Amino acid sequence: MSKRPQDETTNPRKQPRLAMSTPKSTIALGLEGSANKLGIGLIRHTPGQPAEVLSNIRHTFVSPPGEGFLPKDVALHHRSWIVPLIKRALSESGTKVADIDCICYTKGPGMGAPLQSVAVAARALSLLWKKPLVGVNHCVGHIEMGREITGADNPVVLYVSGGNTQVIAYAAQRYRIFGEALDIAVGNCLDRFARTLQISNDPAPGYNIEQMAKLGKNLLDLPYTVKGMDCSFSGILASVDQLANQLLTGKPKPLMNVEGTEVVTREDLCFTLQETVFSMLVEITERAMAHVGSSQVLIVGGVGCNERLQEMMGLMARDRGGSVYATDERFCIDNGIMIAHAGLLAHKQGFETTLEESTCTQRFRTDEVLVNWRD
Amino acid sequence: MAATEAPRELIKQGAEALVYKTTYLLPTIPALLKHRPRKPYRHPTLDLRLTKHRCLSETRLLTRCRGLGIPVPAVYFVDEARGEIYMEWISGRSIREVLDAMIAEGRKEEVNDLMKKMGQVVAKLHQNDIVHGDLTTSNVMVRGERKSGLLAGATMEKVDAEVVLIDLGLGMMSTQEEDKAVDLYVLERAFLSTHPQAEDLFQDVLTAYEGSFKGAKAVMKRLADVRMRGRKRSMLG
Known part of the structure; x- marks a missing residue:
């Protein structure tokens, strides 16, 4: 089912370094910091060959259990880590500054303060090294990296993370949004539920929910809010939070399963929440696939590394005679390499962000980007 | 039931439902069957709940329209546990x-x-x-x-x-x-x-x-x- 990239040293897609210093190959530095992860990536494109990951490192701001991450704290984290991280990426990969063709940074969407910290760093490097800047749409970064790693040619894309929930398909040089969450993102729903249950944010709340859900077996009733190809999660969050509070306090009475035979556990709640929201995601994806007549589906974004979601998507795709493509945490979770990759694709088409235009924005729709590197 | 089940011909496969042309009660009465099959990816309890709910709410809307004189197919029969709605065949x-x-x-x-x-x-x-x-x-x-x-x-x-x-x-x-x-x-x-x-x-x-x-x-x-x-x-x- 899911195609996982293998370890970089054994990756069969990685070609021998024949093109090492031929002038045709291009290298981009990618800086990503739209949420609580700061990612630095170095990628090399050589015509006729798969993209080569030179470096892909990340440092995550982790908040204590019960708390989310505040923009000002995350911005401070990014500011303190960006210089050492870029230095490490350069030295580990043995890349010389002179070899870099462009500096790509996340223009949006994301949290304002963290985006700004990274944009400042990108501008500074651009001036210091005299390299062109490329502002990248975060969502397009995820999609392009997913396509490159999995080899999925023209899939319906489910992009699920802490800030975004979209079902996307490509048509006429745009990634068009067929369905999306109308209120909060699915990852946000999971993260906030984790806070209510005081589940650890290390390495990620969603990861810990996934592990706990494996031990759950009682399915409770939650709202199921799908409308055509759209969905919403805030009502589900309110409901499951209410159940969580009942479970924690035992008031007004202990939380029992639907049959009334067993006391519900924290694991059961994680299981219930996952089964419900993932069913919704698979359903809207299936509807989009039926609509555009595609049998390939690619899952990207932080929530996309959840193996239960991948499994459910696989069952659906199998019924439609298709397959699911997914990547692991190196490429699913926010990273610098995807920004470098998408930025380099645009840069090779002649795209450049001037210093005056090198702003960032919290709202930047996926379909605003002209995808002129695809036919 | 299975022995006497009317022959059905699949006419459309959507994301959610399969649509068949079949007959209802008599071989002379053409009917449309909308079947919402089980989804293997969904938890069985959730699947049953959704299928039931959707069959019944679609039926409710159809009968309401019918009552108001809005032209929609007439509902013949509903088996919400199996996810089936038999309705009038619209020739056209x-x-x-x-x-x-x-x-x-x-x-x-x-x-x-x-x-x-x-x-x-x-x-x-x-x-x-x-x-x-x-x-x-x-x-x-x-x-x-x-x-x-x-x-x-x-x-x-x-x-x-x-x-x-x-x-x-x-x-x-x-x-x-x-x-x-x-x-x-x-x-x-x-x-x-x-x-x-x-x-x-x-x-x-x-x-x-x-x-x-x-x-x-x-x-x-x-x-x-x-x-x-x-x-x-x-x-x-």
Whole structure:
């Protein structure tokens, strides 16, 4: 089912370094910091060959259990880590500054303060090294990296993370949004539920929910809010939070399963929440696939590394005679390499962000980007 | 049941349901069967709950429309545990196909008449606070004949092209102008994407719609907003 990239040293897609210093190959530095992860990536494109990951490192701001991450704290984290991280990426990969063709940074969407910290760093490097800047749409970064790693040619894309929930398909040089969450993102729903249950944010709340859900077996009733190809999660969050509070306090009475035979556990709640929201995601994806007549589906974004979601998507795709493509945490979770990759694709088409235009924005729709590197 | 089950022929496979042509009670009564199959990816409890809920709510909407005199297929039988709805077979073609033929043959009068009827039917739906949810030109049928009576003595009679709404699987009750405007917008997009001269045609639909009920003006105003931003609400502000 899911195609996982293998370890970089054994990756069969990685070609021998024949093109090492031929002038045709291009290298981009990618800086990503739209949420609580700061990612630095170095990628090399050589015509006729798969993209080569030179470096892909990340440092995550982790908040204590019960708390989310505040923009000002995350911005401070990014500011303190960006210089050492870029230095490490350069030295580990043995890349010389002179070899870099462009500096790509996340223009949006994301949290304002963290985006700004990274944009400042990108501008500074651009001036210091005299390299062109490329502002990248975060969502397009995820999609392009997913396509490159999995080899999925023209899939319906489910992009699920802490800030975004979209079902996307490509048509006429745009990634068009067929369905999306109308209120909060699915990852946000999971993260906030984790806070209510005081589940650890290390390495990620969603990861810990996934592990706990494996031990759950009682399915409770939650709202199921799908409308055509759209969905919403805030009502589900309110409901499951209410159940969580009942479970924690035992008031007004202990939380029992639907049959009334067993006391519900924290694991059961994680299981219930996952089964419900993932069913919704698979359903809207299936509807989009039926609509555009595609049998390939690619899952990207932080929530996309959840193996239960991948499994459910696989069952659906199998019924439609298709397959699911997914990547692991190196490429699913926010990273610098995807920004470098998408930025380099645009840069090779002649795209450049001037210093005056090198702003960032919290709202930047996926379909605003002209995808002129695809036919 | 299995031994006497009527033969069925699959005519459409959507994301959610399989649609068959079959018969109901007697081999002489054609029927449409909408079957929502089990989804293996879904937890069985959740699957059963959703299938039941969707079958019953679609049926409820269909019978409500029927009661209000809005032309929709009559519901014959529902087995919500199996996810099956048997309903009236509408003999005819989708408005999408009919329009193509009419335009090709230059039957302007009939086209205008059809557009007017369509506007009126959608208006009647919205006037009663029912929203179709997936109002495309494939989900509007045109029938030229109707069966009077079901059993013995049933006769087919010719009628003037009659517009029938099908597939209320995404339908809902709503008093909101937004929802109604989105219905119109989806219809407009369906028109524009399949029929080259559609802009004028759709204007006829809207004119008929606007003249048909009191709240129509407000919905039309909302439609202008929806057109500006697309179907999705803009996340700005």
